[in-house]
Amino acid sequence: MGDHEETFNLSYWRAVRATVDGVPFMDAFYERFLSQSSEIAEMFAATDFDTQKQMLLISLVHVASFDPVHGPDATMIRLARRHRELGISPRSYGLWLDSLLDAVKTHDPEYSEDVRESWQRVLTPGVEFMISEGSK
Numbered sequence: 734m735g736d737h738e739e740t741f742n743l744s745y746w747r748a749v750r751a752t753v754d755g756v757p758f759m760d761a762f763y764e765r766f767l768s769q770s771s772e773i774a775e776m777f778a779a780t781d782f783d784t785q786k787q788m789l790l791i792s793l794v795h796v797a798s799f800d801p802v803h804g805p806d807a808t809m810i811r812l813a814r815r816h817r818e819l820g821i822s823p824r825s826y827g828l829w830l831d832s833l834l835d836a837v838k839t840h841d842p843e844y845s846e847d848v849r850e851s852w853q854r855v856l857t858p859g860v861e862f863m864i865s866e867g868s869k
């Protein structure tokens with residue numbers, strides 16, 4: 734496992750366990766992400782967030798494991814198809830990643846620039862796969 738993967742994995746578990754001012758990590762992420770634009774908020778108007786938060790936590794592991802050389806696993810293919818149907822723009826993926834990194838900043842008690850970079854590096858290939866599938 735590379736340094737970035739290890740830093741990401743350790744940070745992921747610290748963030749997932751953390752609650753700041755009564756707000757868990759995933760809630761902090763969705764609060765930020767939905768406040769980015771009314772277009773994004775509207776897409777989640779009918780969403781059951783208990784389920785959504787659980788699914789996102791699990792899907793992060795798949796996005797992080799995405800390897801461009803070996804290609805996507807079944808979950809990544811399904812996830813990319815679902816988001817293509819939803820018509821998500823590349824710009825929204827940028828807002829998604831920024832919102833997530835901001836939530837890591839508040840919720841990982843050992844947050845640092847190194848931690849931020851590890852999330853960015855580990856997730857970017859999977860996010861780029863989602864973006865490229867969305868433009869097909």
Ligand code: HEM
Pocket residue numbers: 773776777779780781785788789792793796812815816819821825826829859860863
């Ligand atoms: C790599 C980034 C992303 C990941 C890992 C991710 C993950 C997920 C997962 C796991 C689901 C549930 C899928 C299912 O129902 O089986 C989902 C649904 C959804 N995602 Fe994403 N997502 C990402 C980016 C985005 C972006 C940028 C948007 C933009 C608005 C978005 C909007 C939605 C919407 C609207 C749903 C459906 C919610 C519902 O069923 O009510 N996602 N996402």
